[in-house]
Amino acid sequence: MNLQKYKTEDFLEDKSFIDYVLFNSTEEGDLWDNFQANYPEKIKEFETxxxxxxxxxxxxxxxxxxxxxxxxxxxxxxxxxxKSIQISSTNQNGWFGIQKIAASIVFILLAGVSYWYFSLPVEQIQETTIAIIEKINPKGQNSTIKLKDGSVVRLNAESILRIPEQFKSDLREVELIGEAFFEVAKDSSRPFIIKTGNIKTKVLGTSFNIKSYPEDENVKIAVVTGKVMVGNLDSLETGEEVxxxxNQMATYHKSTxxxxKGSFNPDDVIAWKKGVIYFHEAGFEEIKEVLERWYGVEFRVKKQVDFGQGFTGRFEKESLETVLKGLSYAADFDFSIEKDIVLIK
Amino acid sequence: MGKVNYSSEEDEKLWEAFRRGSEEVFSKIYKQHFPSLFNYGIKLCEDEDLVKDNLQELFLTIWKNRQNLGDAYSIRFYLLKSFKRKLLRALKNHKRSLTNRIDENHYNFYFEFSVEAKEMDLERSQEQFLLLKNGINTLTSRQKEAIYLKFYNGLDYGEIAEIMSINIQSTRSLVYEGIKGLKNIFKKK
Structure with missing residues (x-):
């Protein structure tokens, strides 16, 4: 071990260093405590x-x-x-104590929801007789729609929401193409269902975001409050539900x-509501689609752009030019904007 | 939280005594490894009861079968590997399983960025802190797992590869690529 030659990676391979930083281990603590004084030329690597x-x-x-x-x-x-070990429900003091009780209450609630979900009839017969209203947002425009049951839908650009003129007595069902943020009014006798392609999302009172543009590779459902059950119509029999x-988000991969299931940062996923564009590990294709939608422009790509592991970042109420400048920094490309056309070169 | 370093010699002695039926040594092994196994399990499924129950079952099983167990040059590795296999199987069979497809190649690894700005070196700018936070949250599930096993459990690449059912080369590059991205954040300044 020659500390003089240490690179950042070498520090990260050194178990003594790892112990020192992560576990405050005192063995060799002196060596690392005094490292800055003894190896001033290595401070940068050490600190990184x-x-x-x-x-x-x-x-x-x-x-x-x-x-x-x-x-x-x-x-x-x-x-x-x-001999057979059951999931324990007796030992309620000690150990996780209160958390354990809380967990079982949550589970009961969840069990209730999922039973109710699957006991719903899949098709409604009178459907054809009800007129459907279509709300359409073109590129570069979003809108807020108030539904008759008190729910509010914020519809993103290039998105369509189909609503029946009258909700049924036992069901509130809408259809979404694109992206929207839902604040669903509580009504336990009439579950609220959003159809997006072959995905159904069922909720009681709650607020969440669905992103399901037809050209996207996946559908994203992000929950801000309340509880949501998401299922794939194709595989109802296999019980593929989430x-x-x-703060949890389901990502449905259309290909597989x-x-x-994962977590998300509410500020980021629903950023668009506040005029913020947010990218998370986004590839160029995704970025292109978002910007085309957001600014109502079209991209002409002369040179392929590679963001490597993906681009992550946010732009708040910025001009298209500023955004593109920021991106060109990360992936090294030139661009020009003429009217509705963005040229990537 | 324990330290990362364990000498394999010490492990071999402990394991031998445990196989001969020493309850005292069993307790010692249990106390030494329960916390890290639990913390690893929580990252695979976030269900504390399920993790705890499976971990208790695992320890019961190895106690009952102690005479039939093979050699363990690293107890931690042996336990991590057995526990992961067991927990994934349990998750798969778990009626309340939230995502259905779970096997050795399909599962999440929940690892959240938790450090506060004030814990970091004060010379680091707020911007770098945010970039680091962002960078860590954008690591893939597999990268997080490999990095976690390396730093928090002190496993070597061969051991990580075996636990993750991938080859050593892939393991190295998971860790290397993950760290490279983070390192670049500090280069710019």
Whole structure:
């Protein structure tokens, strides 16, 4: 080990350094504490490695000696109790205590929702007799639509919302092409359903965002408040459904027909509502589509643009030119804007 | 949270004593590894009860089968690997499973950026802090897992590769590419 020759990566391969930064280990602590004084020429690498590690600091649950003793008691109890181990519901003090109770309440609620979801009739017979109203937003324009049940829909650009003139007595169903933010009025006797292609999203009172442009590779449903159940019509029989709680987002990949569940930052996903363009690991194709939609322009691409692992960033109420400048910084391309045409070269 | 370094010699001795039936050593192994296994499990499924139950079952099983277990040069690696396999299987069978497709190649790894600006070096600008935060949140699930296993559990690339069912080369590049992106953030200044 020759510290003089250490690069950032070498620090990150050094277990003693990792222990020092992440776990405040005191072994060799002196070496690292005095590192700056002894190796001034390596400070930059040292600091960068340290920042990266600190950035990777995870919220780890800590267990005290007492917690671990209780867990061992629990373990021994299981050993003698029975051969088949059930998911425990007895041991409510100690361990996770209150969290455990909370978790089971949530589960009961969720179970209720999912039962209700699947007991709904899939098709409604009288559907044909009800007139459908279409709200259409062209490129570069978004709008707010108030529904008769009190729900509010903020419809993004280049998007269509189809609403029945009258909701049914037991169901509120709308159809969306594109992207919208829903604030659904509570009405437990009439679930609210949004059809997007072959995806159905069912909710009680809640607010969430759906992004489902036909040309997108995936459909994204992001929940801000309340609970939402998302299902794929193709695979209802296989039970491919995803339950979402606040700050969770389901991404449905059209190619694999699979849902992926993850978290999201509400400020970012629904940024468009506030005039903010937000990209997360976006490739050029995605960026192009968003900008075409947002600014009502068309791209002519003469030189392929590569964002590598994807571009992440936000633009708040910026001109198209500013946005393109920012992007050209990240991926090295030139551009010009003439009327509605953006030329990438 | 324990340290990353464990000597394999010490592990071998402990494992041997455990296989001979020492309850005391079992407790020691349990206490030493439960926290990190639990924290790893939580990143795979976010369901504390499910993680805890499966972890308890795992320890019960190895206790019952202690005489039939093979050698373990690294107890942590052995436990992590067994636990992951068990937990993914449980997730797959779990009736309440939120996403349906779960197997060794399809699962999420939940790792959130949690450091506060004030914990970072004060010389670092706010901008770099935000970029780092962004950079970490944009790592892929696989990158996060490999990086987590490396830094938080001190596994070597061969061990990580085995736990993630990929080859060593891919493991290296998962970690390397992940770190490279983060490193670039600090280059610009």
């Amino acid at each position: 490695a340290k920042s990266i590690l600190l950035g990777l600091k995870s919220k780890e649950r800590e267990f005290s000696e007492n917690d671990l003793e209780e867990l061992l008691v629990d373990l021994k109890g299981r050993q003698s109790a029975s 339950l979402l709680i606040p 027909r699979l849902f992926e």
